[in-house]
Amino acid sequence: MYSPKFNQVTDRSILIEAMRDNSFAILFGPLHAPDPFTSPVATHLPLVVKDSGEHGLIEGHFAKANRHWQSLAGQETLVVFSGPHSYVSPTLYVEELSVPTWNYIAVHAYGTLELIDEPDAKDALLKDLIALHEPAYADRWRSLPAGFHRTMLAGITGFRIPISRIEGKFKVSQNRAEAERHNVRQAHAAGTPDQQALAAWMARLGS
Numbered sequence: 145m146y147s148p149k150f151n152q153v154t155d156r157s158i159l160i161e162a163m164r165d166n167s168f169a170i171l172f173g174p175l176h177a178p179d180p181f182t183s184p185v186a187t188h189l190p191l192v193v194k195d196s197g198e199h200g201l202i203e204g205h206f207a208k209a210n211r212h213w214q215s216l217a218g219q220e221t222l223v224v225f226s227g228p229h230s231y232v233s234p235t236l237y238v239e240e241l242s243v244p245t246w247n248y249i250a251v252h253a254y255g256t257l258e259l260i261d262e263p264d265a266k267d268a269l270l271k272d273l274i275a276l277h278e279p280a281y282a283d284r285w286r287s288l289p290a291g292f293h294r295t296m297l298a299g300i301t302g303f304r305i306p307i308s309r310i311e312g313k314f315k316v317s318q319n320r321a322e323a324e325r326h327n328v329r330q331a332h333a334a335g336t337p338d339q340q341a342l343a344a345w346m347a348r349l350g351s
Contacts (some may be wrong), residue, residue: 145252145311150319153312153349160200162251162312163193163225167276171257172222174215187212191223192272199307202253205260205269205300213301216257221305225251228341236327237320247316247328247342254309260302263294269302316342316351325351 153159163169168190175185187210194201202223206213227249234242260266274282317328325346332343345351 145250145313147311147313148319151313151315153314156199159251159310159312160193160195162227162249162314163191163200163202163253166225166227166249166251167191167193169226170224171212171216172224173212173219173257175212185212185215190273190277192269192276197306199253199310202255202305202307203260203269203272203303205266205302208299208301213257213259213303216303217259219257220254220308221257223253223255223305225253227251228338228345230332230335230339230342232317232328233331236331237324239321239324247332248313249315249342249345250313252311252313253305253307255305255307258304258306260304263297266297266300266302267293270297270300314345314349316346316349318349318351 168188171187171189172184175183187206189204189206191202191204194203229246229248232245232247234244260269271282271285274285317325320328329343329346329351332339332346335343
């Protein structure tokens with residue numbers, strides 16, 4: 145992705161945090177075998193991001209009826225994590241000759257998608273998702289009838305993506321003068337949840 149040097153973040157802990165905070169992400173890749181004339185396809189999925197390997201590890205599952213998993217298997221896959229974003233008014237700038245812009249956070253992670261189709265391994269994937277989003281449901285999932293478990297697990301295909309390359313873009317007014325950054329941060333801090341999240345990142349990154 146296009147990312148001026150002052151917007152780039154490479155700190156592993158920050159990138160893992162941003163992916164975990166925005167873990168409903170998008171997987172991009174062809175629908176059929178790689179072909180220069182094949183249009184890319186996107187699948188939206190809840191993911192689990194683990195602090196493992198060189199840049200991290202992504203795990204999740206597709207509905208088996210979604211054919212996208214077949215063409216992504218063994219292929220480099222782009223996963224896009226979109227964070228908070230917000231319009232920035234030029235009235236917040238000292239320089240009168242200014243135009244509107246947009247502040248946002250995005251992480252692009254690349255890696256080869258590996259399929260997981262063993263029932264026990266798929267069950268472990270589901271348990272990780274449950275532990276992340278509703279730990280209190282874990283006991284109920286384990287108590288469901290074995291036949292229901294088998295049916296549910298047969299309907300999904302799991303995967304993991306060891307991240308081989310990662311790009312973090314945190315566009316939070318780093319290129320503006322100190323007074324202008326202050327104005328933007330104050331406006332964001334008093335705004336929507338997305339704007340407040342951006343203000344917090346501005347403070348952490350020294351913007």
